[in-house]
Amino acid sequence: MNILVIGQGGREHTLVWKIAQSPLVDKLYCAPGNAGIAQIAELIPMPDGFVELADWAETRNIDLTVVGPENPLAAGIVDIFRERGLKAFGPDKRAARLEGSKDFAKQLMVRNDIPTAAYQTFADADEAIDFIKTNNTSVFVKADGLAAGKGVIPGRTIAEATQAVKTILVDRAFGEAGNSVIVEEELIGEEASFTLLTDGSHCLPFVSSQDHKMSHDGDTGKNTGGMGAYSPAPVMTSELHDYVMERVVYPTVEGMAGIGCPFKGVLYVGLMITETGPKVLEFNCRFGDPETQVLLPRLKSDLVPLMLACVEGTLDKHTDVAWHTEAAACVVMASGGYPNPYRTGKTITGLVEASSFDGVTVFHAGTNQDGGNVVTAGGRVLGVTALTDDLKSAIDQAYRGVSAIHFDDAHWRTDIGHRALSRS
Numbered sequence: 001m002n003i004l005v006i007g008q009g010g011r012e013h014t015l016v017w018k019i020a021q022s023p024l025v026d027k028l029y030c031a032p033g034n035a036g037i038a039q040i041a042e043l044i045p046m047p048d049g050f051v052e053l054a055d056w057a058e059t060r061n062i063d064l065t066v067v068g069p070e071n072p073l074a075a076g077i078v079d080i081f082r083e084r085g086l087k088a089f090g091p092d093k094r095a096a097r098l099e100g101s102k103d104f105a106k107q108l109m110v111r112n113d114i115p116t117a118a119y120q121t122f123a124d125a126d127e128a129i130d131f132i133k134t135n136n137t138s139v140f141v142k143a144d145g146l147a148a149g150k151g152v153i154p155g156r157t158i159a160e161a162t163q164a165v166k167t168i169l170v171d172r173a174f175g176e177a178g179n180s181v182i183v184e185e186e187l188i189g190e191e192a193s194f195t196l197l198t199d200g201s202h203c204l205p206f207v208s209s210q211d212h213k214m215s216h217d218g219d220t221g222k223n224t225g226g227m228g229a230y231s232p233a234p235v236m237t238s239e240l241h242d243y244v245m246e247r248v249v250y251p252t253v254e255g256m257a258g259i260g261c262p263f264k265g266v267l268y269v270g271l272m273i274t275e276t277g278p279k280v281l282e283f284n285c286r287f288g289d290p291e292t293q294v295l296l297p298r299l300k301s302d303l304v305p306l307m308l309a310c311v312e313g314t315l316d317k318h319t320d321v322a323w324h325t326e327a328a329a330c331v332v333m334a335s336g337g338y339p340n341p342y343r344t345g346k347t348i349t350g351l352v353e354a355s356s357f358d359g360v361t362v363f364h365a366g367t368n369q370d371g372g373n374v375v376t377a378g379g380r381v382l383g384v385t386a387l388t389d390d391l392k393s394a395i396d397q398a399y400r401g402v403s404a405i406h407f408d409d410a411h412w413r414t415d416i417g418h419r420a421l422s423r424s
């Protein structure tokens with residue numbers, strides 16, 4: 001098979017790394033990719049539009065296109081490929097609203113009795129602010145649409161929540177993504193994420209994982225795309241797993257099919273484990289980043305037939321999916337300053353040495369090849385990942401990898417996995 005992966009981050013490097021291990025693959029391409037991906041796949045420039053990309057896929061006899069990030073999914077790339085008879089892994093435009101519109105996701109949850117925070121949606125700032133003043137309780141204010149992970153603002157006081165509404169609805173800090181806001185009660189508990197594949201009716205849950213969203217140690221600083229991750233996540237007990245399947249996953253998949261939007265692809269459920277049980281914080285319509293970096297190294301089975309089964313509606317045939325019992329940890333090395341503005345173009349050294357350590361794989365996120373050097377090209381630069389016997393040694397080994405790597409102003413958290421370790 002010829003396979004095309006779309007995207008350029010750590011998630012996509014991990015996808016390409018896993019797909020490259022499949023005996024089914026003849027030729028692997030990535031658009032646009034990064035310096036790490038270039039070592040295992042042929043990079044192609046991202047054309048201007050999806051139609052041009054579909055043209056290219058047709059001429060190269062691409063058998064499967066795997067879409068990494070949410071933006072092309074929400075913009076309908078799968079629909080365009082499907083109309084051309086090309087197989088593309090991921091939800092179509094209508095199904096991708098589960099991530100692309102928080103109001104759509106909330107309505108689906110309410111209709112299907114899926115546990116989530118109480119909320120109201122507003123397009124008018126004054127109405128939102130009146131609601132905040134009347135309720136006078138700690139909230140989260142969220143832009144309805146896609147805002148690159150930045151559209152969620154805590155509003156723990158009336159002043160903070162009011163400012164958040166103004167930022168989104170009046171200043172339009174996130175453009176059209178902020179045409180409406182969701183004002184949602186604050187949930188207290190430990191976060192957990194739940195990843196599964198679905199073909200629109202059957203579901204294949206993955207092993208558990210957890211990321212660290214805040215930029216600095218002790219979960220302080222700013223919200224980021226994710227500074228590290230680990231798998232398994234001890235917070236997700238088998239009782240919780242069963243509860244989430246029954247109360248969240250099946251009602252979501254059936255609810256989407258019931259309104260004529262069968263969801264096919266990866267469903268990522270962000271949860272808060274509260275005193276009264278797990279509640280949904282968000283849905284994502286793609287693999288988490290950096291959760292993918294710890295999930296796919298633990299998957300023993302070939303990923304390619306599973307993705308094909310999602311497209312073809314035959315996921316129920318795959319009852320023998322196997323996982324490594326070892327644990328995985330990923331430490332993200334970021335450009336100094338991220339998630340605020342940062343500089344790029346810094347030379348990275350130590351990649352080969354880090355990758356020579358037992359169980360260590362260095363996934364590239366924001367990197368470029370510059371002559372003979374690999375240089376930084378993004379906020380999150382590398383995901384240094386280790387797969388070893390248990391979580392403690394995976395974390396230690398990932399940090400051993402980090403200590404071998406250098407680029408100017410590199411920043412990483414030193415406490416990845418702390419919650420999981422403090423449990424055991």
Ligand code: AMP
Pocket residue numbers: 117140142149152184185186187188191213270272281282
């Ligand atoms: P989201 O993109 O909706 O998952 O929000 C990003 C982050 O904001 C989550 O990972 C949580 O840390 C936090 N968050 C969002 N909604 C809530 C809520 N209702 N209560 C507490 N924390 C929240």
Ligand code: GLY
Pocket residue numbers: 211225226284287288289290291
């Ligand atoms: N790491 C969180 C996400 O991918 O949304």
